[in-house]
Amino acid sequence: MHELSVARAVIATATRHAEGRRVTVVQLRVGHLRQVVPDSLAFAFVHVAVGTLCEGARLEQEVVPARLECAGCGLGWELDEAMFRCPRCGSAGVRITAGDELLLESIEVADEEDACIAPR
Amino acid sequence: MHRTKVRVLEDVLDANATIARANRADFDRAGVRVVNLMSSPGAGKTTLLERTLPDLAGVRVGVLEGDVAGTLDADRIAGIHVPVTQINTEAGFGGECHLDANMVRSAIPALPLDEIDLLVIENVGNLVCPAEFRVGEDVRVMVASVAEGEDKPLKYPLMFRTCELVLVNKIDLLPHVDFDMDRFNYHLDAVHPGVPRLLMSARTGHGVDAWRDWLGEFALERQPA
Numbered sequence: 001m002h003e004l005s006v007a008r009a010v011i012a013t014a015t016r017h018a019e020g021r022r023v024t025v026v027q028l029r030v031g032h033l034r035q036v037v038p039d040s041l042a043f044a045f046v047h048v049a050v051g052t053l054c055e056g057a058r059l060e061q062e063v064v065p066a067r068l069e070c071a072g073c074g075l076g077w078e079l080d081e082a083m084f085r086c087p088r089c090g091s092a093g094v095r096i097t098a099g100d101e102l103l104l105e106s107i108e109v110a111d112e113e114d115a116c117i118a119p120r
Numbered sequence: 121m122h123r124t125k126v127r128v129l130e131d132v133l134d135a136n137a138t139i140a141r142a143n144r145a146d147f148d149r150a151g152v153r154v155v156n157l158m159s160s161p162g163a164g165k166t167t168l169l170e171r172t173l174p175d176l177a178g179v180r181v182g183v184l185e186g187d188v189a190g191t192l193d194a195d196r197i198a199g200i201h202v203p204v205t206q207i208n209t210e211a212g213f214g215g216e217c218h219l220d221a222n223m224v225r226s227a228i229p230a231l232p233l234d235e236i237d238l239l240v241i242e243n244v245g246n247l248v249c250p251a252e253f254r255v256g257e258d259v260r261v262m263v264a265s266v267a268e269g270e271d272k273p274l275k276y277p278l279m280f281r282t283c284e285l286v287l288v289n290k291i292d293l294l295p296h297v298d299f300d301m302d303r304f305n306y307h308l309d310a311v312h313p314g315v316p317r318l319l320m321s322a323r324t325g326h327g328v329d330a331w332r333d334w335l336g337e338f339a340l341e342r343q344p345a
Contacts, residue, residue, distance in 0.1 A: 002217065002218060002248060002249035002252055002253075005216065005218070005220065005249070005252075005253075006132065006133075006252075009132040009133055009135065009136065010132045012135060013128065013130055013132050013134070013135070014128070017126055017128050017130075018126070021124075024123060028132070033277070033278060034252070034278070035248055035251075035252075035278055081274070082273070082274045082275075082277040082310060082311045083310045083311075084277075084281070084310060084311050084312065084313065085309070085310060085313055092309075092313030092314060101131070102131055102132050102133060103129065103130070103131055103132070104128045104129070104130050104131075104132050105127075105128060105129060106125055106126060106127050106128055106129075107125075107126050107128060108123050108124065108125050108126070109123065109124050109126060110121065110122070110123055111122040111123065111124060
């Protein structure tokens with residue numbers, strides 16, 4: 001569903017940082033809570049990248065599990081179902097410590113001289 | 121062949137967030153309070169607005185309608201003599217399934233911001249994607265109808281977590297559907313503990329007064345300086 005929009009946003013961000021160079025690898029951290037389906041994003045990325053600096057780039061996705069921390073008792077745990085309440089003390093004061101990121105971590109770009117090589 | 125790694129460390133939706141902040145600044149400057157109204161398709165957003173907006177005493181309201189295609193909902197809002205502006209998302213690849221900040225930004229010139237106190241943005245019916253995209257709203261309200269089942273908070277946690285008010289609609293259907301309100305509340309509290317909720321039926325009008333009062337108070341709340 002929104003993987004198409006996310007793919008566009010990934011490519012726009014990568015393109016901005018590429019400064020005119022061809023992008024060969026895009027490394028993305030995808031939090032479990034973001035409801036992004038990695039296969040769908042990979043599929044959308046290939047198609048949206050056509051005609052951009054990211055065309056042919058490899059999209060590497062690292063899925064980050066959701067982790068919560070209780071403000072009341074300090075318990076930290078990994079979320080495996082949608083339960084945003086402390087399993088130990090029942091407090092609703094929980095903080096997401098990981099898993100809500102949608103972060104473009106890095107890109108790899110090809111330097112000028114091989115920018116015109118034939119597509120592999 | 122030489123390759124260079126470039127550290128980026130940037131949220132890919134930063135661009136949307138930046139535009140959303142610009143939208144909000146425009147709304148604030150005009151003294152307009154903004155609700156982003158979201159739900160699955162067919163939960164009753166438009167019917168609720170038809171029920172609520174004509175009797176919103178002392179509040180000048182406008183509606184921004186987001187739909188994949190057509191003006192059916194906008195026509196209904198126009199029918200109750202509320203100024204309505206339409207965004208169709210179909211210019212995207214097969215039609216975007218949500219509004220994003222840029223679509224709302226492009227609609228701002230068409231909005232009568234000087235003539236309204238409250239803008240309701242009726243988002244595209246969808247429980248997944250709209251949750252990801254801030255559009256410049258002050259609050260997010262979602263409509264969940266009992267016909268959808270009591271498990272929806274668990275299936276769409278991001279949506280239920282990011283709203284400030286849940287309108288539980290179509291309660292006139294409760295005798296006819298297998299919907300356990302206690303379980304719904306339990307699931308809702310699991311993903312968003314304590315989020316305010318109002319029970320209503322847009323069809324019969326039962327419980328709609330509380331939502332109208334909420335909207336009226338929200339619209340006239342003083343902006344934080």
